[in-house]
Amino acid sequence: MISVVIPTHHRPHLLPEALASLSRQVFGDFEVVVVNDGGPTLVDVLRPWRDRLPLRLFELPRRTGVSHARNVGIDHAEGEYLAFLDDDDIFLPRHLARAYQALALGRADFVYCSALVAGERMSELPERVDGGPVKAYPFDDDFLLVANFIHTGAVVVRSFRETGVRFDESLTHCEDWDMWLALRRRLGYRVSFVDEITAIYHQLPAVEGLVGSAQLAVPSPFTVVRERIQDAWPASDGRVRRFRAWMNALEDHRNTRIRKGHAIPHQMFDAVLHDTHAWFTAGMDPDFARIPDYFRAAV
Known part of the structure; x- marks a missing residue:
C-alpha cells in the first residue's frame, strides 16, 4: 500500500482538487493521510470524500509548518511506501501506478516521475506541454548536491517511518531537497527516474505562497x-x-x-x-x- 501524505493549511477551496486527483488514480491500493496544519477544521470539507477515498485526518492545534505536518503524516502512515501531495497540486491518473511499477522491480527505493510546472490551474495534462517548464531530469547523484531537480509531488519512496530520518522542521524552504539528500546519503536509497509526466505542480504568478x-x-x-x-x-x-x-x-x-x-x-x-x-x-x-x-x- 502507498500512503499519500497531504499537509494543508487554510486552503479548503484547493484541497478538493487534490483529493479529486487521487480519486482518479488507476492504482487502487493506497490511503490518504491529511494533516491540517492548524487551520479551521476540515471535517466538513472531507466528509463528501470519505465514501470515495480511504481517508484519515489529523488536525494540529496550531500551525507548525509543512515539515512538521508531513512528519505527522509519516508517523501515522501505514503503507509500505510514501507519496507526498501538496494541497494545491494534483496527481495525474497514472502517477501511483507508474511509481509502484518501478518500485516493484526491486531495484529502487525512491522513484520520481516528471512533473509539469503549471502557470495556471489545471486538472489534467494539456495536449501540448511546451508552454510551461517540465521537471523531467534524469537522476544525477552529484547534481543533487547542487540543486533540487525533483518535485515533491513526483516522488514515491519506500517508507522510512521506522528510521530517524524526517523532514527538517527548522527549514521553511527546500525541506524536500534536504530530505532527498538524507534518503540518498544516510539511508542509501536507490533512485529511479520514470520519464513520464504524472503530476502537476501549480506555480502561479502573483499568488501568495x-x-x-x-x-x-x-x-x-x-x-x-x-x-x-x-x-x-x-x-x-x-x-x-x-x-x-x-x-x-x-x-x-x-x-x-x-x-x-x-x-x-x-x-x-x-x-x-x-x-x-x-x-x-x-x-x-x-x-x-x-x-x-x-x-x-x-x-
Whole structure:
C-alpha cells in the first residue's frame, strides 16, 4: 500500500482538487493521510470524500509548518511506501501506478516521475506541454548536491517511518531537497527516474505562497536555506563546488535586485535548473557571465 501524505493549511477551496486527483488514480491500493496544519477544521470539507477515498485526518492545534505536518503524516502512515501531495497540486491518473511499477522491480527505493510546472490551474495534462517548464531530469547523484531537480509531488519512496530520518522542521524552504539528500546519503536509497509526466505542480504568478513570498525578502529565504544545505551536505568534488559557487552568485544577484525593488521573473529557477542540469551532466563548467540573463524577463 502507498500512503499519500497531504499537509494543508487554510486552503479548503484547493484541497478538493487534490483529493479529486487521487480519486482518479488507476492504482487502487493506497490511503490518504491529511494533516491540517492548524487551520479551521476540515471535517466538513472531507466528509463528501470519505465514501470515495480511504481517508484519515489529523488536525494540529496550531500551525507548525509543512515539515512538521508531513512528519505527522509519516508517523501515522501505514503503507509500505510514501507519496507526498501538496494541497494545491494534483496527481495525474497514472502517477501511483507508474511509481509502484518501478518500485516493484526491486531495484529502487525512491522513484520520481516528471512533473509539469503549471502557470495556471489545471486538472489534467494539456495536449501540448511546451508552454510551461517540465521537471523531467534524469537522476544525477552529484547534481543533487547542487540543486533540487525533483518535485515533491513526483516522488514515491519506500517508507522510512521506522528510521530517524524526517523532514527538517527548522527549514521553511527546500525541506524536500534536504530530505532527498538524507534518503540518498544516510539511508542509501536507490533512485529511479520514470520519464513520464504524472503530476502537476501549480506555480502561479502573483499568488501568495512560500515560493512567491520568498522573492520579496533580502536575503531571500532560498539564499539562507541553500547555505544551510551546503553546510549540512559538504561536497569534495570540484565540479560540484564550482556549480555551488555559481548558484551562490545567482542568489547574490537575485538579492541585489530584490533590494533595489526589481521584479524577479516568474519561474526563473526552472530556466536556471534546465541549463545547469544540462551543463553539469554534459561535463561543462557553469557560465558566470550568463547569470544576469535569467533576470532580463522581469518587468
